[in-house]
Every structure is written in structure tokens, then in C-alpha cells.
Amino acid sequence: MKLTVVGGGSTYTPELIDGFARLRDTLPVEELVLVDPAAERLELVGGLARRIFAKQGHPGRITTTDDLDxxxxxxxxxxxxxxxGGQAAREQDETWPLECGCVGQETTGAGGLAKALRTVPVVLDIxxxxxxxxxxxxxxxxxxxVGIVTRALLQAGHKAVGLCNVAIGFQRKFAGLLGVTPSDVHLDHVGLNHLTWETGVRLGGPEGEDVLPKLLTEHGGTIAGDLHLPRPLLDLLGVVPSYYLRYFYAHDEVVRELRTKPSRAAEVAQMERQLLQMYGDPALDEKPELLAKRGGAYYSEAAVDLAAGLLGGGGNPYQVVNTLNRGTLPFLPDDAVIEVQAAVGPKGPTPLAVPAVDPLFAGLMAQVTAYEDLALTxxxxxxxxxxxxxxLAHPLIGQYEYAEGLTDRLIAHNREHLAWA
Incomplete structure (x- = not known):
């Protein structure tokens, strides 16, 4: 089995390598290719990747190249x-929207649109x-x-599935609170990428007992604290929203916070410099603890399970993925990309049935789906x-004066990445 990672020079990659090494019985990789145009980063990451495989006794071969084909x-x-555009572009995504009083974030709002405009043409070419x-x-x-990029890929007829680590993070969190193993926890996870809610937490599988009410009663304060949302809100909703919902449920509060501290991009850039220095140490043969602060926790486990399912191997038969709606959520178009539990096999993901969705959540999903359609166009x-x-369509913006100012800023900051600008 041969796997290729495009963007293999990312500081994320050792997290992925560690998962491939630990879970080799689930996904027996014989050859792993890391592709990246940044030769210096790729050499550092590739060297550490080989040392991780060697330490854990993985027989697979790791190669690096800047030749995509x-x-x-x-x-x-x-x-x-x-x-x-790297972290420099992310820094801009997280700052210029604040000038208009809108949240600055790399995947939602105006910053998220900027990232989509830069990214979709490149991904489609790849x-x-x-x-x-x-x-x-x-x-x-x-x-x-992920939602917009996956929709672009599927719309162009590619064999594609989108992956996010939010669901697996919740699975691990809830398992710890309940005192069970992660494999015992099945989430009723519904929404769009970075706009999701856990509407049920089941023990043992899709038909298992729903212990979400118990979780909220006994651990609601802890969960709310992690999300930086008030406990009464979770009790009222009766679900656990993704932490990305804070940008919607507490937008103005988040904007005030972001204006008073360094951007997340600046923090990540500093971490990346430290990580790359660590990766260059020939004695390092495991992922460093600092990597856990970089983001992407449990990405490797999710990627291994998904790849194993698609390629006919083992792994969890049910996984949260980004895939075409096709009637799963009847209030959204069939060609919308949703993030839900699915049965994953060699023919791709098949979404599980989703109970009727509360209008409070369905309405926001519908509005963001309309935005994503316009963003992809x-x-x-x-x-x-x-x-x-x-x-103008995005619920975090929605006023023409904001949309005018943000449009000018977006184009000005991204001109080098926009062929039409």
C-alpha cells in the first residue's frame, strides 16, 4: 500500500507519522511519500518521520520529493x-476582518473565505x-x-472525502469523562464542517444508549469551560456545539478578545519555528510534546481509520466525514457537503440516518450552506x-457596509494568490 501526503513538510506531519507507525496493523503502509515544495522543511520533517518509523519497528519506506506527479x-x-500562502496568509486572515468589527478566523467568516479563494484552485489542480x-x-x-474544498473536489468528479478532527476530539474527551474507551463512544454528530453539534453520545454504537443527558448533567461545567460558552446555554440547547460555534453564539465577545491579544497565527508561527528546530535534532525519534499545542490532535487516528475503510482494511466501520448530503439532511441541497457519521467502505462513505434536526441548528446550517455555495462560485x-x-450571505457579516469593506480588504491582502484580481 502506498500513501502520499501533499503538504508533507507541514509541522503536523509527525503526528500523522506517529499514527501510521502505531496503527500499522489497521493500515499496513508499505510506502509513504511526503510531497512539499519547501525543501528545507521537507528534509527536517522527512528525517524525523524515518526515525519515528525506525524506533517503532515499522518496515515501511518513507521518501520525500518536491515532484507532485x-x-x-x-x-x-x-x-x-x-x-x-503559509502562516503569513493566515496572520492576515485573522487580523484584517477585525478592522471591520468582524471575527478574524482562518476557516469561517471573511478570513475563511479568503482561505477558500486561495486554496480551491490549487487543490483542484493537484x-x-x-x-x-x-x-x-x-x-x-x-x-x-474542509467543507468548501471537499465540495469543490466532489463537484469536479474526484474520489474525495473530507476529514476534520473535531469529532474525534470530542469522542476522546467524552470517553475520558465517562471512564470508557474511545471505541465505546459513538457520536450523533451533525452539521457542516466547523459548524457541528453533538446531538447524542451513545455507548457501543449507533443503536447504543444515549448518555448525552448524563454527560451534560454531571460534566456540563467542564464541557462548557472547554468551549468558553456559558453552562446555561448548553443546558438550554441540550447538545454540545463545536467550539467553532462560539464565533456565532458569542461573536462580539470573541472580537473583543481577539483585538487584545496576539493572533493564533502568530502563536503557531512561533511554535513552528521551535518544532522545526526540534525536528532537526538527529536524536529525536518521537513526536515532541509541543506538537500537541500546534493543533490537529488525533488527526492521525482519524486519518488511519478513514484510509483503512476506503482501502478495504480494518478500522472503525463508522466515522465522521465530510461527504455529499444526498438527502441525509432534507433541508439542504443534495450536493451540499455535510459532516456526519457514515459507514465507510471501498465505495466511499454512506451517511447514517439523522433524526430530525432542531430548526435552531437547521436554519444556521442552511444559511452557511448558501454562503458556501457562493464562496465556491x-x-x-x-x-x-x-x-x-x-x-453578504455569511451570517457573521450580513451587512452591506461590512461586506463592502471586507471585500476590498480581502482582495488587497490576497491579490498575489488570486489569478483574476
């Missing part, structure tokens, strides 16, 4: 984890090259904004008016 040739699955080289390969997208066709319409 060679790297994906013969791959059974290609994982995408790239960041167009996917076309994968299809020419190896049309049977699965594409697993971890590149944000802007990413594919360009044009100031299309950018403006997408911003």
Missing part, C-alpha cells in the same frame, strides 16, 4: 494538508494531476476550509461581485 504516481490514497496519474486513488482532504470564477455576495 512522481509522488502521487501509484498511490492508493493521497492526503491533502496544504496551506496556500486533484486533476492525481487523476491523470492514478484515477483510482482516493483523495482525503484535511485542508481547510467565487473561488472557481473570481470577481469582486461574487466575493461581495458571499460575504
Amino acid at each position: 512522481a509522488g502521487v504516481d501509484g498511490a492508493d490514497a493521497v492526503l491533502l494538508q496544504l496551506r496556500v 486533484a486533476e494531476r492525481v487523476r491523470r496519474t492514478n484515477p483510482d486513488a482516493w483523495i482525503i482532504d484535511f485542508t481547510n476550509p 467565487a473561488a472557481l470564477r473570481g470577481g469582486r461581485d461574487r466575493v461581495f455576495k458571499a460575504l
Whole structure:
């Protein structure tokens, strides 16, 4: 089995390598190719990756290259984890929206749209090259904004599934609170990427006992604290929202906070410098503890389970993925990309049935789906008016004066990445 990671020079990659090494019985990788144009980073990450495999006795071969076509040739699955514009672009995404009083964040709001506009054309070009080289390969997208990028891939006819680590993070958190193993916890997870709610927490599988009320009663304060949301809100909702919902439920509070502290991008950039220095140490043969603060926790376990399912191996038969709606949520178009539990196999994911969704959540999903449709159109066709319409449709913006100011700022800060600008 051959896997290729595009964006293999990312500081995330050792997390992925560690998972491949530990879970080799679930996903027996024979060859792993790390592809990245940043030669210096790739050398550091590739060296650590080989040492991790060696320490854990993994027999697989790890190679590095800046040649995308060679790297994906013969791959059974290609994982995408790239960041167009790097941390410098992320820094901008998180700052200029604040000038208009809107949240600055890399995957939602105006910053999220900027990332989508930069990313979608690049990902589609990569996917076309994968299809020419190896049309049977699965594409697993971890590149944000995952929902929009996955929809672009599926709309273009690629064999693609989107992946996010929010659900597996909740699974691990809830398992710890309940005193059970993570494999015992099945989430009723519903929504769009980075706009999701846990509407049930079941023990033993999709038909198991729902212990969410027990979790909220006994551990609601802890969960609310982790989300930085008030406990009474969780009790009223009766569900556990993703931490990304704080941008919607407490938008103005978040904006005030963001204006008084360094951006997350600046923190991550500092961490990346430290991590890369660590990766260059020939004595280091495991992922450093600092990597846990970088983000992407449990990404490796989720990626291994998904790849194993798609390639006919073992792993959890039920996984939270980003895939086409196709009637799963009847209030959304069939071609919308949703994030739900699915049965995953060699033919792809099949979403599990979802009970009726509370209008409080369904309404927000519908509005953000409309925004994502407009965002994808802007990413594919360009044009100031299309950018403006997408911003105007976003529930975190929604006023024409904000949309006008944000449109000008977005284009000014991203001109080098926008072919049409």
C-alpha cells in the first residue's frame, strides 16, 4: 500500500507519522511519500518521520520529493494538508476582518473565505494531476476550509472525502469523562464542517444508549469551560456545539478578545519555528510534546481509520466525514457537503440516518450552506461581485457596509494568490 501526503513538510506531519507507525496493523503502509515544495522543511520533517518509523519497528519506506506527479504516481490514497500562502496568509486572515468589527478566523467568516479563494484552485489542480496519474486513488482532504474544498473536489468528479478532527476530539474527551474507551463512544454528530453539534453520545454504537443527558448533567461545567460558552446555554440547547460555534453564539465577545491579544497565527508561527528546530535534532525519534499545542490532535487516528475503510482494511466501520448530503439532511441541497457519521467502505462513505434536526441548528446550517455555495462560485470564477455576495450571505457579516469593506480588504491582502484580481 502506498500513501502520499501533499503538504508533507507541514509541522503536523509527525503526528500523522506517529499514527501510521502505531496503527500499522489497521493500515499496513508499505510506502509513504511526503510531497512539499519547501525543501528545507521537507528534509527536517522527512528525517524525523524515518526515525519515528525506525524506533517503532515499522518496515515501511518513507521518501520525500518536491515532484507532485512522481509522488502521487501509484498511490492508493493521497492526503491533502496544504496551506496556500503559509502562516503569513493566515496572520492576515485573522487580523484584517477585525478592522471591520468582524471575527478574524482562518476557516469561517471573511478570513475563511479568503482561505477558500486561495486554496480551491490549487487543490483542484493537484486533484486533476492525481487523476491523470492514478484515477483510482482516493483523495482525503484535511485542508481547510474542509467543507468548501471537499465540495469543490466532489463537484469536479474526484474520489474525495473530507476529514476534520473535531469529532474525534470530542469522542476522546467524552470517553475520558465517562471512564470508557474511545471505541465505546459513538457520536450523533451533525452539521457542516466547523459548524457541528453533538446531538447524542451513545455507548457501543449507533443503536447504543444515549448518555448525552448524563454527560451534560454531571460534566456540563467542564464541557462548557472547554468551549468558553456559558453552562446555561448548553443546558438550554441540550447538545454540545463545536467550539467553532462560539464565533456565532458569542461573536462580539470573541472580537473583543481577539483585538487584545496576539493572533493564533502568530502563536503557531512561533511554535513552528521551535518544532522545526526540534525536528532537526538527529536524536529525536518521537513526536515532541509541543506538537500537541500546534493543533490537529488525533488527526492521525482519524486519518488511519478513514484510509483503512476506503482501502478495504480494518478500522472503525463508522466515522465522521465530510461527504455529499444526498438527502441525509432534507433541508439542504443534495450536493451540499455535510459532516456526519457514515459507514465507510471501498465505495466511499454512506451517511447514517439523522433524526430530525432542531430548526435552531437547521436554519444556521442552511444559511452557511448558501454562503458556501457562493464562496465556491467565487473561488472557481473570481470577481469582486461574487466575493461581495458571499460575504453578504455569511451570517457573521450580513451587512452591506461590512461586506463592502471586507471585500476590498480581502482582495488587497490576497491579490498575489488570486489569478483574476
